[in-house]
Amino acid sequence: EVQLLESGGALVQPGGSLRLSCAASGFTFINYAMSWVRQAPGKGLEWVSAVSGNSGATYYADSVKGRFSISRDNSRNTLYLQLNSLRAEDTAVYYCAKCRMLTGYDFDYWGQGTLVTVSS
Amino acid sequence: DIQMTQSPSTLSAYVGDRVTISCRASQSISTWLAWYQQKPGKAPKLLIYKASNLESGVPSRFSGSGSGTEFTLTISSLQPDDFATYYCLQYSNYWTFGQGTKVEIK
Numbered sequence: 001e002v003q004l005l006e007s008g009g010a011l012v013q014p015g016g017s018l019r020l021s022c023a024a025s026g027f028t029f030i031n032y033a034m035s036w037v038r039q040a041p042g043k044g045l046e047w048v049s050a051v052s053g054n055s056g057a058t059y060y061a062d063s064v065k066g067r068f069s070i071s072r073d074n075s076r077n078t079l080y081l082q083l084n085s086l087r088a089e090d091t092a093v094y095y096c097a098k099c100r101m102l103t104g105y106d107f108d109y110w111g112q113g114t115l116v117t118v119s120s
Numbered sequence: 121d122i123q124m125t126q127s128p129s130t131l132s133a134y135v136g137d138r139v140t141i142s143c144r145a146s147q148s149i150s151t152w153l154a155w156y157q158q159k160p161g162k163a164p165k166l167l168i169y170k171a172s173n174l175e176s177g178v179p180s181r182f183s184g185s186g187s188g189t190e191f192t193l194t195i196s197s198l199q200p201d202d203f204a205t206y207y208c209l210q211y212s213n214y215w216t217f218g219q220g221t222k223v224e225i226k
Binding site: 035037044045046047050059061062095100104105106107108109110111112113 | 121152154156158162163164165166169170175207209211214215216217218219220
């Protein structure tokens with residue numbers, strides 16, 4: 001059974017940093033691209049970032065480019081998202097999602113999310 | 121960037137109704153489109169991928185169609201468990217979600 005478990009969400013001040021983690025199990029992690037998707041309170045879904053299975057390619061939404069960094073440790077079956085220079089508009093539930101293929105495609109499994117609140 | 125426009129934003133329907141949700145892409149995405157269902161406080165759930173392929177375990181009352189720029193999600197007979205918000209997702213060029221369609225009880 002595929003399981004994705006996010007952690008690391010917290011209350012952080014504007015301009016601060018945070019690292020989110022997503023522990024994966026139930027599938028061969030290295031064979032699949034992974035992604036982060038966020039959802040601000042009461043709003044829709046927004047794709048944030050993605051990384052290919054071998055970390056050879058990374059992708060970012062314009063809204064986070066230059067501030068967020070995605071990475072993965074295939075030996076630990078863990079996905080990361082480093083959030084820097086946080087703004088109030090980054091407040092959201094952050095979901096980890098497994099892509100259907102090595103290089104991307106749709107998101108077939110999702111974690112339950114971790115809440116990031118940016119506020120002073 | 122590819123923009124995705126869903127309609128309607130909100131839909132009120134009775135149990136048993138046939139329901140249709142539309143999604144339009146700002147440029148052709150072939151059939152690189154998925155549909156998700158989300159309930160309050162829960163993660164999204166994949167229903168349809170590559171425009172018309174039913175994800176394993178999803179009831180057959182859900183179906184998807186379309187290609188290019190126009191896509192449709194149809195629920196053939198709305199059930200109580202189907203009241204939720206639905207999102208389309210394009211994955212032709214990066215990833216973009218539609219703004220969502222909330223299906224409410226009439």
